[in-house]
Amino acid sequence: MSAQKKDATRYTEVRNAKALRDFFVDERFEAGIALKGTEVKSIRAGKAQISDAFGRVEKGELWLYNAHIEQYAFGNINNHDARRIRKLLLHAHQIRKIAQALNAGGRALVPLRMYFKEALVKVEVALCTGKKLFDKRETLKKKALMRDEDKAIKFRR
Numbered sequence: 001m002s003a004q005k006k007d008a009t010r011y012t013e014v015r016n017a018k019a020l021r022d023f024f025v026d027e028r029f030e031a032g033i034a035l036k037g038t039e040v041k042s043i044r045a046g047k048a049q050i051s052d053a054f055g056r057v058e059k060g061e062l063w064l065y066n067a068h069i070e071q072y073a074f075g076n077i078n079n080h081d082a083r084r085i086r087k088l089l090l091h092a093h094q095i096r097k098i099a100q101a102l103n104a105g106g107r108a109l110v111p112l113r114m115y116f117k118e119a120l121v122k123v124e125v126a127l128c129t130g131k132k133l134f135d136k137r138e139t140l141k142k143k144a145l146m147r148d149e150d151k152a153i154k155f156r157r
Helices: 017-022 037-044 092-104 133-156
Strands: 013-015 023-033 054-058 061-065 086-089 108-117 120-130
Touching: 017 023, 017 108, 017 120, 017 133, 023 092, 023 108, 037 108, 054 092, 061 092, 092 108, 092 120
Parallel strands: none
Antiparallel strands: 013 108, 023 086, 023 120, 054 061, 054 108, 061 086, 108 120
8 A cells, every 4th residue: 555645735734824814705706816936836835814804906906915825945136025015816807806896895905815727826815804893792702612512422422
């Protein structure tokens, strides 16, 4: 029997854990992202963080702010800036739709995850509405109930 391969997706996907806790997710989009070579290598190594990131539309283009991609360890003096603004690549009609939703107010563009699709880095962004404190408490109560139900089912087996 041959040795099992490691799960490659485990190391090449960066998730935003705060997004589902703090926001109601309305509509999702898969966007490409314009990166430098050293940024791609850092993402492959799992050295990226998008928990504080957000998107903004400026002059008909979509930009990702506050995404932290650590400098590549083996890079040279031309290494990238860790928190630089990165361009998101979407179709024009999708950008217009996002811009209209953001201009209407009450919504934010939040990255949910960053992952590899074959050789390309993709970012899943979503139009989100912020949760109030009581909404967050309701979510925690539902999770606790589900956890207790799962424990009871396992115990009966």
